[in-house]
Amino acid sequence: MKNIISLFILMTFAFGIGQVQRVEPPYWWTGMKNSELQLLVHGNQISELQPEFSPNITIKKIENTENPNYLFITVDTKSVQPGTIKIKFKKGRRTISSVDYQFLERREGSADRKGFDSSDVIYLLMPDRFANGDTSNDSHPKTIEMADRSQQGGRHGGDIQGIIDHLDYIDELGATTLWSTPLTLDNEKTYSYHGYACSDLYQMDPRYGSNEDFSRLTEALHQRGMKHIMDYVPNHWGLNNWLIQDLPAQDWLHYWEGGENGFKRSNYIQTTQLDPNASKYDAKGCMDGWFDYTMPDMNESNPMVINYLVQNTIWWIESANLDGMRVDTYPYNDKVGITEWVTRVMEEYPNLNIVGEVFMHETAHIAFWQKDSKIGAIQGFNSNLPSVMDFPLHDIFPQVFNQSEQNWGDGLFKVYDHLTQDFLYPNINNLLIMMGNHDVNRINQAFDGDVNKYKLAITLLATLRGIPQIYYGDEIGMLGEKSKGDGDIRRDFPGGWPGDPQNAFLESGRTDGQKAYFDYTKKLLNWRKTKSVIHKGKTLHFSPMDNVYVYFRYFPENPNDAVMVVLNNSLKDQQIDLARFAEGIQNHQSGTDVITGQNVGLDKSLEIKAKSSLVLDLN
Structure with missing residues (x-):
């Protein structure tokens, strides 16, 4: 180097x-x-x-x-x-x-801007695969990779204008917040569409549009009362980043002697950041190792690097008028350095929200990274990171609804058991919850395209504590299998390109099957918008019996405002004795089915169809 x-x-x-x-x-x-x-x-x-x-x-x-x-x-x-x-x-x-x-x-009021929270539903999309609103920028003379829609891992031409053109669709669905995977310049030779190997932290990729287009996207969202989250990547930059090509100093990145261009791959053992028994060798291998050959690992123990990242983050928040940040590969960052980064950004914007991707699979490991964690405090550590992603919940989504029999620990008992660990989190309402994203099998692939399983899953997602995030296309039943390559789970949205044979952005362009997915999701998410008891209420749940799970969202100080959720994950219609749930039902005689609008009595028993859900508004 x-x-x-x-x-x-x-x-x-x-x-x-x-x-x-x-x-x-x-x-x-x-x-x-x-x-x-x-x-x-x-x-x-x-x-x-x-x-x-x-x-x-x-x-x-x-x-x-x-x-x-x-x-x-x-x-x-x-x-x-x-x-x-x-x-x-x-x-x-x-x-x-x-x-x-x-x-x-x-x-x-810039300093007092309010970030996303549990009243929101986040819509995650990959811009290259969502919609092509400007075909003139599909390729660009100043970038290496040209557009080739025939290549699964190539650039397909989606852009910022395509997102703006279809904000009404996202708004209609009931999502309130947009999270796009990175839009900054990624000038690698191949697979540059994913955006996680940034070549210029101050410049939008011209194949997506300009910095001004990015700000227009925020403005268009705000005009609809929606919010904008930027995907931010402090841990690693692209090999072609201009600063990497002409390093200010070698200690700006983690340089490994003997590796080509200083490369050594991370061991990916994220637990070394919090494991009291971890060797320094393993911890360094995770934190200082490169995420990939094209992604040099930045040295966040260097004050100049952290200062550069802090100012860059603030610059984007101010210039694009953002409502929050999603931070990639959070535990791979230097623990002290990334804490300084988030602390300084939050000092400038105390009401902003920042969510870190902690792609780990144990609740205690996730909770360690949330601000004011008692687990972190044991080690004298406070991340100051407001929000984390509930990946352990994500992990069980594809399992739960494929398990129609409730053997001990199977089916909906997995959800019940997971929620028993909520005491580990300092702020359960500020967890980002999801059933899929751009790195894993699509949820409908896991369900083999069974819309009834999807309805059960989206009902659970929309009524639990936390901030729901859905992945583009899941709401119309899109499939995708990770084993077939990342491009398969990142398929083009039908109708996003001129000449597409089908346009699923329009009601008239959706198949009957797609309508079943979309209409149910739309009804549920739009109802959720105004239900503060879902956003901030407590949870009362009852252990599942016969793979039927019943829980309530409620305010202790206002028992009249409550929601009852019933999930029947079994293959048979069931008649439920309501006496068991008197603690949640209290004095309510009936509830309104939020999907059908029908009044449902709560006298003695309740009938629920196989593989179906019921959300009753008890207010």
């Missing part, structure tokens, strides 16, 4: 000495809580020059690294007014180059 740095130093002599090529962040704002700003300046031999601001700004620190093409200037912006400031780079009295730097005025 040192040879790479030396090579780029030599190459820069082709350009004028001291000519500024980049300043990051590209612009900033006045009125930030933290008035300290560190500017990264990149240019040929720029470290030899002295910066000067006009009008004057207090320079707190100037730092050089081993690569003379970088200059880091820390300034105090407290007294800066909105407008343009000139930065001159001088050698003695002579100005070698200069740039204009802009400070913007923050949006009113």
Whole structure:
């Protein structure tokens, strides 16, 4: 890697000495809580020059690294007014180059922006596979990989405009929040569509659109009363990232001697971050190992790296007016460094929400990473991460509804047993819950396309504690098998491309089977929007009998506002004696079926069909 740095130093002599090529962040704002700003300046031999601001700004620190093409200037912006400031780079009295730097005025109330929460339903999509709204940007002269829809792992041409064009569809479904997998530039030679090997942290991929298009997406969501989550990847960048290609210093990434370009693959043992018995060898192998050859692992114990990431995150929140962040591969980050990152971002936006991908399979391991965890406290650790993903719940979704017989521990008892561990979480309402995403088998594949199993699953997802997330296309029964390649679980949404033979975005374009999925989901999610007892209420559940699970969502201080959920996962119609559930039913004589609108009596017994669910609004 040192040879790479030396090579780029030599190459820069082709350009004028001291000519500024980049300043990051590209612009900033006045009125930030933290008035300290560190500017990264990149240019040929720029470290030899002295910066000067006009009008004057207090320079707190100037730092050089081993690569003379970088200059880091820390300034105090407290007294800066909105407008343009000139930065001159001088050698003695002579100005070698200069740039204009802009400070913007923050949006009113920006610091108090409210993030996503349990009143929301998140719609996760992969932009390359969702909809192609602008065919002119399918390929781009400044990127390597060209569009080829015939390739399962290639770029298919979906983009930001395609998402904007179909926000009404997502809104109609009842989802309130959009999470798109990364849209920033990924300029790898192949498989660049997934976006997790970022080549420029300040630039949208031109095959998706521009930075302005990304902001338009937020605006279009906000006009509909919806929210926007950005997928953020601090742990690793792309091998073609311009900063990787011309490293400020070798210690910006985890460089392994003897590996090609410093590469050594992670051992992926995430438990080493919290295991009191873990060897340092194993912990380093997870945290410092590269996620893949094209994804160099960033060194977040380097304060410059963390500062770069903090400022980049804040820059996107401000510039694109975001409502939250989803953070990729959270436990692979340096534990101390990523805690500083999330702490500093949340200090700037106390009401924002950030959810970390903790792809682990034991509740205690997940709970360790949520803010104020008592499990973390045992080790003197507090992540300050507001939200985590309930992957143990995700793991049992495809099992539960394929188990029609309730042997001990099978079927719906798995859900009951899982919820008994909720005491491990400091904030159960701020868990992201899901039955599928872009990395695993599609849920309908697990159910062999059985719509009744899907209805049971989506009912459970929509009525449990936490923040439900659904994966694009599940709501119309899309299939996909991981063993056939990632492209199979990331299929194009039908109707997203000009000339598609079917358009499932439209009611008239859906098959009868797709309508069964969509209509049920739509009814359930739109009902959920206004049910605060689902968003914030407590759970009272009864151990399943004959694979029938009954639970209530309720407010202790307001027993009149309650919801009763009945899931019959067996292959037979069942008559349920309601006397057992008097603790939840209390004085309610009936409830409204939220799907049919019919009134259902709660006198002595309740009939429920095989492989079906019943959600009763007892208010």
